[in-house]
Amino acid sequence: MTADQGGGPLLRVEDLVVEIPRDGMVSTPVDGVSFEVGSRESVGVVGESGCGKSLTALALLRLHPRGAAHIRRGRALFRGEDLLAMDIDRLRKWRGRRISMVFQEPMTSLNPVFQCGDQIAEGMQVHLGLSRQQARDRAISLLEEVGMDHPARRAGQYPHELSGGMRQRVMIAMAIACSPDLLLADEPTTALDVTVQARILDLLERLQEERAMSLLHITHDLALVSQRSNRILVMYSGRIVESAKTAQLVAEAAHPYTLGLFACRPRLGDRRRRLSLIEGSVPDPAHRPQGCAFHPRCPFATARCGQERPEMQSLGAGHAVACFEAERVREAGRWPDA
Ligand SMILES: Nc1ncnc2c1ncn2[C@@H]1O[C@H](COP(=O)(O)OP(=O)(O)O)[C@@H](O)[C@H]1O
Ligand SMILES: [Mg+2]
Known part of the structure; x- marks a missing residue:
């Protein structure tokens, strides 16, 4: 407040x-x-x-x-x-x-050539000044927070390897990463x-x-x-x-x-x-x-x-x-x- x-x-x-x-x-x-x-x-x-x-x-x-x-x-x-x-x-x-935004179709916002963990980490490096490793670790705990199973493994996967629901969770993790x-x-x-x-x-x-x-x-x-x-x-x-x-x-x-x-x-x-x-x-x-x-x-x-x-x-x-x-x-x- x-x-x-x-x-x-x-x-x-x-x-x-x-x-x-x-x-x-x-x-x-x-x-x-x-x-x-x-x-x-x-x-x-x-x-x-x-x-x-x-x-x-x-x-x-x-x-x-x-x-x-x-x-x-x-x-x-x-x-x-x-x-x-x-x-x-x-x-x-x-x-x-x-202010963050989450869209209907995660594939339009997720980059197909980067691992999910790196995409979540990017915003935290830019906005919060975290190191690559710190941001990557935070990304894994965010994936856990949004209910992903095997968060560490998911962080290393590419968007096309995930289901629609999982991609939306990645999008949400990205959106909330910087609180x-x-x-x-x-x-x-x-x-x-x-x-x-x-x-x-x-x-x-x-x-x-x-x-x-x-x-x-x-x-x-x-x-x-x-x-x-x-x-x-x-x-x-x-x-x-x-x-x-x-x-x-x-x-x-x-x-x-x-x-x-x-x-x-x-x-x-x-x-x-x-x-x-x-x-x-x-x-x-x-x-x-x-x-x-x-x-x-x-x-x-x-x-x-x-x-x-x-x-x-x-x-x-x-x-x-x-x-x-x-x-x-x-x-x-x-x-x-x-
Ligand atoms: N890129 C665009 N080019 C031309 N018209 C558009 C564009 N985006 C939206 N519109 C117009 O704005 C109206 C509202 O669109 P939109 O905000 O996407 O509606 P909603 O999200 O409620 O479905 C559409 O019916 C269309 O007439
Ligand atoms: Mg609409």
Whole structure:
């Protein structure tokens, strides 16, 4: 807590807008996103594919695809310092050291030609000034900490010699090696089968608590974070549309999209996979409908929803929603049957 600036949140994102120029037009896949992550807090970010979750996380570390996208405006105050405005060399030193990221596909982040142990060790040599041997020893204990069997042997293996779940553990070991304050995990288990997924999520949860980290867990799976996060941000078409403590969101969701994400039915033949009941798809950010971006898919929509865009409004006790029909939605309590 001591290093917190005035006891404020660890991360405070204000009105983040990411633009992508395309065909002479400008689209805004991240369209005014604001949220906070507290010290030691675990926050879930949920939304279907194409809602702008990854771009939001990447932009915070200025790792968004250069050339394609740029940050139009906004601030991302980390311990009071703006990540979006600071000197890029300074930010490079913070990446991996104070804020780390874990991605869906470890093979895009792991280097195929280096042994896993050396890849974990590298950050500690650079950021913490450890010797090669010290860093290598630490890498082995990190592999043990993330639950790898035979950690010393694993350290000498190459990524292709490991299973998907083991690679993700290596990625997590790399991410926590320098004891960051914040871990951004973008669909960290989406590529894994369900049992491995649960083990990796248990691991992230344990590390977050033991290491007193904050965790921003991005996923398309609301059921998954509703069992594990302290607070949830629901994202739709480039904006946060509902934000609440997890128990609150489960008990009294006030955005139709949130109800839709909760209302999934088991997929035939695979009880653990769920099928969305929300018809249609997330709009292309270059062709967003007028009014509320969700209104064409929304069973609660009125004429106003097609004309005006609802802003986030507080419902009290840390619960906020961007919906004109929030009261009706909260009372209905569930996605209407088709
Ligand atoms: N490299 C890119 N080039 C062009 N458009 C992109 C690129 N990355 C993302 N986008 C646009 O931004 C939207 C949001 O993408 P993304 O942040 O990856 O969504 P999510 O992670 O929620 O699935 C996409 O639907 C797409 O329109
Ligand atoms: Mg994504």
